[in-house]
Amino acid sequence: MKRTDDQYEDIEPETEPLSEQFGTGEGGKIFLAAVGAALGAAAPEMSVPIATGVAALDGLREKVHKQQKRRHGTVLHAASEKTRTxxxxxxxxxxxxxxxxxxxxxxxxxxxRTRLDSKVASLGRSLGTLLRDDALVDKESIWIRILSVIESPHVRVLKYFVTGKKLGKGLTHWTPGTEVSVRTVSEGLGLEDAVLPLVQDLLRCGLLMVPGGIDGGNAESVYTPDALNEVLMATQLGAELFERLELAAEES
Known part of the structure; x- marks a missing residue:
């Protein structure tokens, strides 16, 4: 008998969110157990230490999961404060x-997944701002994308390119500073060539620019050691990042 299109109904399998499949959800628990069993079978004399290690990883999984839930709560709380709901x-x-x-x-x-605590509340503030005013969706969506990239090392690099003026109540007014060579930053932070991917991220996010023009890099950009001699400066967005992180830290 010929099957008609409506004889069978497509059923989507229930799966955990991708972020929970490895390390935080039930899928992560099964994955860790399977890895432990495989390693124990491959090296029987190591089965006890491996089992102990897997148990420790399982405990770490729970800790990370709790931390993620707490941070998600911080995002929602910051958003609710901004929307006053x-x-x-x-x-x-x-x-x-x-x-x-x-x-x-x-x-x-x-x-x-961030290691930058002030970024968590700042993400929530951006979310709350766009919920409060639909006209700001484009602007705040850009900030959510920027914040998703930026971590503590990026902030330390960017700080070389901005100037802060202390205000009242512990706040600071940040502005783009003078031109700085990438080599100066690299030597100051002791990063050597490891500073280059951080600079590339900052350029792509529009937080740094080449003086006299706009150069956010592109997907094909490849930085060589010669880029250490490049001179860059912060954009207004670069200065605003510090104000956003500072406000978020102040209110969280």
């Missing part, structure tokens, strides 16, 4: 709009 209302509005949902997913993912 409850976290529950923030979640409701996010789930009712595809654009908001995608931006929230990006913000929550970045918050869950």
């Amino acid at each position: 409850s976290p529950e209302d923030v979640v409701r509005r996010i789930t009712e709009n595809d654009t908001y949902a995608l931006l929230a997913a990006e913000a929550l993912d970045a918050a869950g």
Whole structure:
């Protein structure tokens, strides 16, 4: 008998979010157990130490999962403070709009894996700002993308290119500073050539620029050691990053 198109209904398998499949969810637990069993079979004399190590990794999995949940809560709290509504209302509005949902997913993912604490609340503030004023969606979506890239090493590099003037209440007014060579930053931080990918990220995010022009790099950009001699300067976005992180740290 010929099968008609409506005889069978496509059923999507239930899977954990990708972020939970390895290391934080049940999939991660199964994965770790399978790895431990495979290693133990390959080296029987090491089975006890391996089992102990897997147990420790399982404990680490739980710790990371709790930390991620706490940071997600921080994002939602910061967003609710910005919108002056409850976290529950923030979640409701996010789930009712595809654009908001995608931006929230990006913000929550970045918050869950960052080592820069002030970035977590700043992501929430950006999310709250675009929820409060739909006209700011484009601007704040750019900031969510920037914040998803920036980590502590980027901030330390960028600080060489900005100038801060102390204000009241512990706040600082940040502005682009003078031109600085990449080599100066590299030597100051002791990073050698490792400074180059950080500089490349900052250029692509629009936080640094070549004096007299705009050069955010491109997907094919390849930095060689000669780039250490390049002279760059911060953009207004670069200075604004510090204000955003500072405000987030102040209010969190």
